[in-house]
Amino acid sequence: MAVGAPPDLSQLPAVAGFETAATHCGIKKNGALDLLLARMAADTAVAGVFTNNRVVAAPVTLCRDHLANERAGALLVNSGNANACTGPQGMLNALSNARAVADLLEIPDGAVFLSSTGVIAEPLPAQKINDALPGLRDALAPGKWEAAARAIATTDTFPKGGARHVEIDGAPVTLVGIAKGSGMIHPDMATMLGYIFTDAFIAPRALQTLLERANGVSFNCISVDGDTSTNDTCMLFASGQAEHALIEDPDDPRAAAFAHALESLAKELAQWIVRDGEGASKFLTLRVTGAPDDAGAKQVAMSVARSSLVKTACAGSDPNWGRIIAAVGYAGVPFDPDATTIHLGEALIVERGGRAASYTEEMGQAVMKRDEIEISIDLGSGDGRAEVWSCDLTHEYVSINADYRT
Amino acid sequence: MAVGAPPDLSQLPAVAGFETAATHCGIKKNGALDLLLARMAADTAVAGVFTNNRVVAAPVTLCRDHLANERAGALLVNSGNANACTGPQGMLNALSNARAVADLLEIPDGAVFLSSTGVIAEPLPAQKINDALPGLRDALAPGKWEAAARAIATTDTFPKGGARHVEIDGAPVTLVGIAKGSGMIHPDMATMLGYIFTDAFIAPRALQTLLERANGVSFNCISVDGDTSTNDTCMLFASGQAEHALIEDPDDPRAAAFAHALESLAKELAQWIVRDGEGASKFLTLRVTGAPDDAGAKQVAMSVARSSLVKTACAGSDPNWGRIIAAVGYAGVPFDPDATTIHLGEALIVERGGRAASYTEEMGQAVMKRDEIEISIDLGSGDGRAEVWSCDLTHEYVSINADYRT
Numbered sequence: 001m002a003v004g005a006p007p008d009l010s011q012l013p014a015v016a017g018f019e020t021a022a023t024h025c026g027i028k029k030n031g032a033l034d035l036l037l038a039r040m041a042a043d044t045a046v047a048g049v050f051t052n053n054r055v056v057a058a059p060v061t062l063c064r065d066h067l068a069n070e071r072a073g074a075l076l077v078n079s080g081n082a083n084a085c086t087g088p089q090g091m092l093n094a095l096s097n098a099r100a101v102a103d104l105l106e107i108p109d110g111a112v113f114l115s116s117t118g119v120i121a122e123p124l125p126a127q128k129i130n131d132a133l134p135g136l137r138d139a140l141a142p143g144k145w146e147a148a149a150r151a152i153a154t155t156d157t158f159p160k161g162g163a164r165h166v167e168i169d170g171a172p173v174t175l176v177g178i179a180k181g182s183g184m185i186h187p188d189m190a191t192m193l194g195y196i197f198t199d200a201f202i203a204p205r206a207l208q209t210l211l212e213r214a215n216g217v218s219f220n221c222i223s224v225d226g227d228t229s230t231n232d233t234c235m236l237f238a239s240g241q242a243e244h245a246l247i248e249d250p251d252d253p254r255a256a257a258f259a260h261a262l263e264s265l266a267k268e269l270a271q272w273i274v275r276d277g278e279g280a281s282k283f284l285t286l287r288v289t290g291a292p293d294d295a296g297a298k299q300v301a302m303s304v305a306r307s308s309l310v311k312t313a314c315a316g317s318d319p320n321w322g323r324i325i326a327a328v329g330y331a332g333v334p335f336d337p338d339a340t341t342i343h344l345g346e347a348l349i350v351e352r353g354g355r356a357a358s359y360t361e362e363m364g365q366a367v368m369k370r371d372e373i374e375i376s377i378d379l380g381s382g383d384g385r386a387e388v389w390s391c392d393l394t395h396e397y398v399s400i401n402a403d404y405r406t
Numbered sequence: 407m408a409v410g411a412p413p414d415l416s417q418l419p420a421v422a423g424f425e426t427a428a429t430h431c432g433i434k435k436n437g438a439l440d441l442l443l444a445r446m447a448a449d450t451a452v453a454g455v456f457t458n459n460r461v462v463a464a465p466v467t468l469c470r471d472h473l474a475n476e477r478a479g480a481l482l483v484n485s486g487n488a489n490a491c492t493g494p495q496g497m498l499n500a501l502s503n504a505r506a507v508a509d510l511l512e513i514p515d516g517a518v519f520l521s522s523t524g525v526i527a528e529p530l531p532a533q534k535i536n537d538a539l540p541g542l543r544d545a546l547a548p549g550k551w552e553a554a555a556r557a558i559a560t561t562d563t564f565p566k567g568g569a570r571h572v573e574i575d576g577a578p579v580t581l582v583g584i585a586k587g588s589g590m591i592h593p594d595m596a597t598m599l600g601y602i603f604t605d606a607f608i609a610p611r612a613l614q615t616l617l618e619r620a621n622g623v624s625f626n627c628i629s630v631d632g633d634t635s636t637n638d639t640c641m642l643f644a645s646g647q648a649e650h651a652l653i654e655d656p657d658d659p660r661a662a663a664f665a666h667a668l669e670s671l672a673k674e675l676a677q678w679i680v681r682d683g684e685g686a687s688k689f690l691t692l693r694v695t696g697a698p699d700d701a702g703a704k705q706v707a708m709s710v711a712r713s714s715l716v717k718t719a720c721a722g723s724d725p726n727w728g729r730i731i732a733a734v735g736y737a738g739v740p741f742d743p744d745a746t747t748i749h750l751g752e753a754l755i756v757e758r759g760g761r762a763a764s765y766t767e768e769m770g771q772a773v774m775k776r777d778e779i780e781i782s783i784d785l786g787s788g789d790g791r792a793e794v795w796s797c798d799l800t801h802e803y804v805s806i807n808a809d810y811r812t
Contacts, residue, residue, distance in 0.1 A: 055735030055743050055759075085731050087760025120728020121761055230732050308714070308799075309807055316808030322526020325491050326636050329461030337461050353461075354493025355527055393714075395804050401715055402722030402800075 003275040003283040003371055003391065006158035013163055014143035015174045016199040017041035017239025021139035022151035025132035027080035027118070027125060033151035035129060037136040038075040038197075039105060041239040046072035046113065047208035049215050051232035057084035058094040058124075059114035060231060066110050070204035072237055073111035074101050075195065076129075077152045079180070083116035083124040084230040093126035100130040104137055115193050115233050117180065118154050149178040152193055155400060156182045160272040164261035169254050171244040173200045175261055179269040182278045194219060194234040194269050200258055201240035202247045209250035210259050211236040218266035221298070221388040222274050223305045236262070274389045279396030282314050284389065287376040290340075291384030296333040298386035303331035304375065311393035314373055319364025321349045328377060339380030345373065409681040409689040409777050409797065412564035419569055420549035421580045422605040423447035423645025427545035428557035431538035433486035433524070433531060439557035441535060443542040444481040444603075445511060447645040452478035452519065453614035455621050457638035463490035464500040464530075465520035466637060472516050476610035478643055479517035480507050481601065482535075483558045485586070489522035489530040490636040499532035506536040510543055521599050521639050523586065524560050555584040558599055561806060562588045566678040570667035575660050577650040579606045581667055585675040588684045600625060600640040600675050606664055607646035608653045615656035616665050617642045624672035627704070627794040628680050629711045642668070680795045685803030688720050690796045693782040696746075697790030702739040704792035709737035710781065717799035720779055725770025727755045734783060745786030751779065 020038045028034040048067050050060050066072075076097060083090050098112040116124060149159035161178040181192025202210070211234070219234055240246075247255050275283050286305050291297035304310055307327040313320040324342060328335075342350035345367035349359045367373060426444045434440040454473050456466050472478075482503060489496050504518040522530060555565030567584040587598025608616070617640070625640055646652075653661050681689050692711050697703035710716055713733040719726040730748060734741075748756035751773035755765045773779060 053732060053735040054739075054741065055731050082728070085728050085756070085760055087758060090760065120726075120732060230728075230735060308803075312804055312807035315804065318808065320526075322488070322491050322636075325461050326459060326526060329459040329636060333460075335460065350491070352493060354491055354496070393804060394808075395801050397714075398718055398721065398799060398801050398804060401718035402724065 002157050003280055007161060007272060009146035009149055009159050009161045012143070012145040012161055012176050013174055015176050015197045015239070016241035017044060018197045018237070019140040019142050020144050020148045021136040021141065022144070022147040023132050023136055023139070025078070026128045027078055033147060034078055034080045035132055035136065036077040036148050036151040037101070037133065037140065038148070039140050040072050040074065040237055041241060042073070043240060044072045045070065045202060045204040045207050045238040045240065046235060047204060047211040048233065048235040049212060051230060053230050053232070055085065055230050057082055057116060057231040058086060058090040059083055059116045060233060061091065062094050062098060063113050063233065066113060069110045071111055072113055073107035074105055075113045075235070075237070076101050077115040077193065078129055079152050079154050080118040081116055081122055081124050082118050082120045082231050085121040086123060090124060093124040096126045097129050100133055104133050113235060115231065117152065117193055117231055120230060145176055145178055149180070152178065152180045154180065154182065155278055156180050156276055158276060160269060160276065162265050162268040164265045166257045166261040168200060168242065168247070168258055169244040171242050173198060173242045173258060175265055177265050177269050179273060181273040182276050192219065192232055192273055194266070196236045196262065196265060198237070199239050199242040201242055201244055202238045202255070206248055206250040206255070207236055207238055210255070210262055213259070214263040214266040217263060218270040221386070222270045223302060223388070223390045271389055274391050277391035278400045279394040280391035281394055282392040283372045284314060284391060285372070285374045285387065286390065287374065287387050288379065289385045290379040290381055291333060291335065292382040293384040294386055295384070297384040298388065300328055300331040300333050300377065300379065301386045301388040303327045304377070305388050305390035308393055311390065314368065314392035315394045317365065317368040319344060319361065319368045321364065324375060325350060335379040335381045341378045341380070343376040344368070345370070408563050409686055413567060413678060415552035415555055415565050415567045418549070418551040418567055418582050419580055421582050421603045421645070422647035423450060424603045424643070425546040425548050426550050426554045427542040427547065428550070428553040429538050429542055431484070432534045433484055439553060440484055440486045441538055441542065442483040442554050442557040443507070443539065443546065444554070445546050446478050446480065446643055447647060448479070449646060450478045451476065451608060451610040451613050451644040451646065452641060453610060453617040454639065454641040455618060457636060459636050461491065461636050463488055463522060463637040464492060464496040465489055465522050466639060467497065468500050468504060469519050469639065472519060475516045477517055478519055479513035480511055481519045481641070481643070482507050483521040483599065484535055485558050485560050486524040487522055487528055487530050488524050488526045488637050491527040492529060496530060499530040502532045503535050506539055510539050519641060521637065523558065523599055523637050526636060551582055551584055555586070558584065558586045560586065560588065561684055562586050562682050564682060566675060566682065568671050568674040570671045572663045572667045574606060574648065574653070574664055575650040577648050579604060579648045579664060581671050583671050583675050585679060587679040588682050598625065598638055598679055602642045602668065602671060604642070604644050605646070605648040606644050607648055607650055608644045608661070612654055612656040612661070613642055613644055616661070616668055619665070620669040620672040623669060624676040627792070628676045629708060629794070629796045677795055680797050683797035684806045685800040686797030687800055688798040689778045690720060690798065691778070691780045691793065692796065693780065693793050694785065695791045696785040696787055697739060697741065698788040699790040700792055701790070703790040704794065706734055706737040706739050706783065706785065707792045707794040709733050710783070711794050711796035714799055717796065720774065720798035721800045723771065723774040725750060725767065725774045727770065730781060731756060741785040741787045747784045747786070749782040750774070751776070
């Protein structure tokens with residue numbers, strides 16, 4: 001299942017400075033693509049945000065280390081195995097893959113970034129990956145984003161990606177992003193795997209700030225099942241091949257359009273993940289206004305986004321809004337229930353802590369039957385606001401997760 | 407569904423100072439019992455703990471007010487309607503019910519305690535309740551606990567109750583508890599409805615302390631679906647009719663056996679709720695040791711107890727322990743993954759951050775196939791410990807909650 005039509009990745013443009021290749025190296029059982037190699041122009045700037053889970057996969061630890069170098073030469077991503085909870089051997093395997101990529105492409109080990117996604121706690125078949133690398137190098141080519149997106153997918157039902165075109169100082173700049181994720185999705189810093197490639201010429205520290213800002217209103221605003229992965233990674237690579245002068249300050253006015261496009265692309269990718277949430281049949285938008293501050297608004301929105309009872313009510317097209325206000329109530333944010341209003345789509349359902357006089361069950365039902373449901377909550381207690389995205393909780397979710405490994 | 411054999415309430419003993427009666431007053435559709443009245447001896451001491459949800463049902467507000475009087479004369483509980491999110495009319499309805507009980511039993515309004523449980527946000531049919539009161543009064547009798555437990559149930563599949571006998575200063579003392587709850591179960595202060603009746607002679611403030619301590623290791627240690635109700639209530643009534651001198655200090659050595667029995671009974675009731683968790687097919691015990699402190703241990707245990715991925719893995723008898731360690735990792739408690747060990751039942755599965763050398767998939771599978779699964783996590787980072795209880799997440803849970811009101 002997935003909510004709405006999936007994106008068309010066949011038309012995503014090439015981005016100057018990036019080539020990719022994808023193959024089946026033997027991790028996934030069904031012959032599907034499971035390994036992505038991306039080669040980048042020399043001096044490509046890199047930024048990254050990673051899971052806040054205290055248990056982190058070996059490749060995340062490696063990426064955090066390499067990020068200090070501020071430059072990337074290659075990205076290698078395998079799917080089907082997360083290389084998480086794999087002990088010291090997991091890190092040796094990651095280092096072995098990074099070394100093999102570095103040798104093959106003649107770049108420093110510290111310029112190689114790795115991700116793994118899939119089953120936790122199985123030993124990574126590092127040799128299978130290394131054996132596939134020469135073939136991948138020979139196949140490197142620009143613009144092959146659809147295969148790249150397929151190669152990083154696990155329980156995803158469609159490949160996810162998008163593009164933006166902006167100008168910096170009159171020079172055309174392109175951004176292309178790919179992402180994967182369908183389960184174990186609940187943001188904490190970054191969630192899932194996402195990679196954005198651009199030819200903009202931006203210094204690494206400015207790039208990091210721009211990525212963190214975009215991440216805060218995109219990947220960190222989604223929940224599928226409330227579980228934060230051990231492997232969440234979002235990286236931004238900038239080859240610097242666009243024809244504009246270097247941007248060193250994230251607040252440089254010349255970067256404003258880029259920042260906006262980056263945020264917009266990150267939101268699109270994040271929403272694709274929710275639309276393809278495991279078992280999802282409905283896409284939920286939770287808008288909170290009138291909170292004491294933005295952080296409080298997000299906390300309330302995520303509380304509703306995570307509620308199993310709200311999510312099952314959406315699955316059943318049941319306008320059981322008492323569950324919504326209950327989830328608002330236990331979010332831990334101070335507010336006045338009597339000042340709160342809640343809209344389900346365009347229907348006012350709650351005012352002054354009780355059912356709105358104008359509300360009828362039919363109005364609520366009409367909204368809940370839709371594939372895309374908007375829940376707007378005004379707490380009447382300040383200027384804080386947030387928007388987050390979630391999906392419903394269905395039988396299909398249980399089927400997928402009660403039987404994932406077998 | 408429910409895990410294990412339900413309790414037999416037909417043998418629960420009478421408790422001196424308490425009479426109950428139950429009836430169908432017309433709230434539930436199928437003619438089932440939906441109203442409980444309990445009458446108590448004069449000067450019965452009362453203690454209570456209530457939901458921390460910021461949105462609270464009218465009867466919870468009323469109980470909090472009346473608790474200041476420290477004495478109870480009656481308890482009235484309806485099921486089928488929660489009288490929550492019902493605005494000012496909800497409180498007027500609660501006051502009307504309290505007044506009617508007070509008039510009928512010739513006690514002060516402030517000695518009446520009320521609870522409501524069921525659908526949120528529907529107007530309470532207060533008149534139906536008041537009309538049923540005279541008949542209930544005429545039927546009051548001691549020891550009718552099974553009917554009482556049935557009358558407070560909603561999606562419960564069996565009535566829940568238990569008893570303990572102890573001595574205080576050589577005098578026999580009886581405790582009987584009843585409880586309900588199956589969904590919207592996630593502790594915050596108290597969870598669900600639970601009532602414990604005893605003939606012990608204990609002053610209200612000491613009783614309150616004893617209840618809070620017992621609650622912290624029982625009702626506050628369970629999760630079915632992560633949703634904290636607007637109506638959670640646990641109350642303890644002590645008629646003082648046992649033949650011992652007044653206990654005024656909760657740490658009085660004479661009260662130790664009572665405190666232990668109270669904790670044990672509260673744990674039993676809490677575990678009945680989990681065993682009857684909506685859609686539950688397995689009962690999970692999560693034990694955490696070696697945390698920085700007890701609060702941290704409980705936070706880690708509840709993180710695992712709440713994880714949709716752990717709960718679906720249990721439903722599928724899948725020893726997917728990577729999900730367990732991931733949920734430990736995002737609990738927000740500092741610990742050293744490399745010092746952590748995890749047992750699934752008797753099988754050591756994780757040591758030093760990775761799969762234990764001795765572990766085999768067959769060992770894990772053998773444990774996961776059981777109806778009762780124990781997960782023991784030692785963080786190796788301190789002396790903090792906690793034990794909490796949860797259940798699996800099944801298709802049946804989705805069926806129940808996608809279609810609760812229709």
